[in-house]
Amino acid sequence: MKNSRKQSYLMSVLMICVMTITSCKVTSQEPAKKDIVIAKNAKWSDKMALTLMKRHPESYMLDDAKKPKWDYVHALVLHSIEELYKKNPDPRYKAYVRGYVDNLVQADGSINTYEFDKFNIDLVLPGRLLFDVYAYSKEEKYLKALQLIRKQLSEQPRTQSGGFWHKQIYPNQMWLDGLYMGEPFYAEYTAKFENGKSFDDIAKQFEIIQSKATDPKTGLLYHGWDESKQMPWANKETGNSPNFWSRSLGWYVMALVDVLDYMPKDHPKRKELIKYLNNSSEALLKFQDKSGLWYQVTDKGGEKGNYLEASGSAMFAYAFAKGANKGYLPAKFKKAANKAFDGLTTVLIKKVDEDGGITLTNCCQVAGLGGTPYRDGSYEYYVNERKKDNDPKATGPFILAALELNR
Template structure:
């Protein structure tokens, strides 16, 4: 009898534990399972909803395990912010806001952000703060904006006035850095400083254009070392050895986005439009018949090279926006549509059962110098790992889809 009572008691305990754990499991299931991705939705919505479904919290973009202030989140969430302007959806607003509120503290400091590293990559996510501050008027967002502006005030510069890419990369400008710093800088100076520093914004483009442009192809090299001290730097020009499509994509996107803040009568506006035309004309020559561009831009037929998603998405966006804004001739809209056709037919090769889409053939990461050392060689770029739905591809893909109304 005693044994039976004990067994009954143990059974009840076990059942209670099972109920508790099953309830706990149910409560931890992502709410994003409820997201429906219609096959008739536009590509911009399909991609945004796919990312939101795969990454329950916005800080999880790029498979991040913990919240961090980072450029990839800034890029994708900026794209979703732009999407919300065209197709308003409270889920988009909440997704962007959740990232900002997870990282921006009440005193305006930003979790994981370290000012003294002077890493220009960390500025771009600040673009998300403008609209949130404008609608909420909460001081913490203004303080966070001012903190990022302080970085640009103190950012080390080349002797000729260009921002170093990072404190650990002295005397170096990378094409990537133009996107990371200039659209934020332009928007900040127009919003809070009556545009007084637009000349300095233009100076960044002037410096990279002057030093990193190849006179033969019109393309720009990934990096320029003013000191010529880096082993990857050409001893005469200081440039890295190759043209990387994503770096060129960052540059083209930086131009079309920074130009949003330059009045037509600003003395530097025409200059930036000219740079955009120059790089677009050079890039158009290397567009593959598929509509896409290769990882190493000018070496399409070479062994190991591949049609790459992020650079192709960035060019599609820059060409489309440039044409829509009147900066570029209308033919670039056709080239952008051709590129987008290539992305959707060649690189989105399957649709998941839940309607989610996957953009393939995206280079995950590439840089210069550092540890382990990256030499900027052809072999280096084509052998860097790839990642499906890498945010450096998905963000520009959403932006391109919006500009093309696809």
């Protein structure tokens, strides 16, 4: 009798322990979803960040990813959340960014899923997340990971004129996207670890694309430039792709304002970069729609199939606001940025979920040149590419713009 009572008591204790452990596991796996409350009066930057964290409890799940991947789209959103943390030091923001980095950076400084030998400049961008993590942790693995990404830039194939190829599989080509993918990391690295020795090379990347890809008529820059002029999409005289894509122009002006954070005030190339920013911004201002937004194909507003696109509009809002705040651009660009942000929040955020979550619509999911299936850079190509609500290429710049505008 005593034995059976004792066994029964032990079984009860064991069951309580198992239940406690199980419940602890569930809680630790799902803190983000259950704990996140999105207040109606929260700033737009917090609303968007918390929406993404609620819908994607682990940061590697951004963009609906099923497993951790070293990717520029995650990096863009997480960089914006890093910047948000500086204004609103909610520990959940810091943990969300750190979770992504720690899922991928190994003890020896190698990076899971990162493929060095593909020389894909997109894969340099996530390196930006390593600077802050290394600064506050001082763990050597993050420094080694930073050095690995820097090594890619040292060995990145270049055009004869000295510009980074966009990828190994796209020889002799520079795309506007690549300026944002590579140069802000390069600028921060050379400022922090190389005593600024590479600023001339960074400025050269902008010089090349500015001189080769600018349209003399509109002042806008074409999406891509092929130095060899061999690609079917390339103009046989200039090497440029045939159209102006707003997001690619957004990458370009964002690259300029972010690189200028690190370029010393007395550097001889600094004024040149500020001039490029002014030239591009003035050209873009001419194509801002009355809604405050920009069209997918920048200069063809109102043509069949064209639409007011979220990512390019958010990128311009951020670059204009930051440029004006820093004194690179005239004050009228802050006004244009606020108008763009009004368009994003009134035209493209059509509803708020019951939990306070927000959805940015009309985001072009992806666009490129060449490749398989072949992308010809035509007007029809750009306006028919897929759209995705809350695509990271729109939500990241949306957060950055909200921060610069204090919205």
